Amino acid sequence: MDVYCPRCGEPYELLGITDDFTQEERSSFWDGKGCPCCKGKTVESKPFRAEATAVLRDILGDDIDGIASELDDMEYMEPQLMHGIEEE
Numbered sequence: 001m002d003v004y005c006p007r008c009g010e011p012y013e014l015l016g017i018t019d020d021f022t023q024e025e026r027s028s029f030w031d032g033k034g035c036p037c038c039k040g041k042t043v044e045s046k047p048f049r050a051e052a053t054a055v056l057r058d059i060l061g062d063d064i065d066g067i068a069s070e071l072d073d074m075e076y077m078e079p080q081l082m083h084g085i086e087e088e
């Protein structure tokens with residue numbers, strides 16, 4: 001399952017975050033301070049999927065599997081909203 005950076009919306013495999021990120025990268029990611037892709041860069045406009053991840057993080061807290069599962073449902077229901085206009 002994929003999750004998205006709450007700051008820039010970059011997709012990541014959930015297992016990659018759990019296994020490959022350092023503790024610091026993980027905290028930064030889930031606290032919305034940035035992922036290895038956007039850290040130190042300006043994010044011009046937040047994609048919807050980034051906002052969605054940030055909101056789910058607020059609601060579900062450390063339930064990372066729950067967040068990933070909600071995002072998965074959302075992608076199924078709203079593929080255009082999740083991957084629409086801002087996709088490069």
Ligand SMILES: [Zn+2]
Nearest residue numbers: 005008035038
């Ligand atoms: Zn990012």
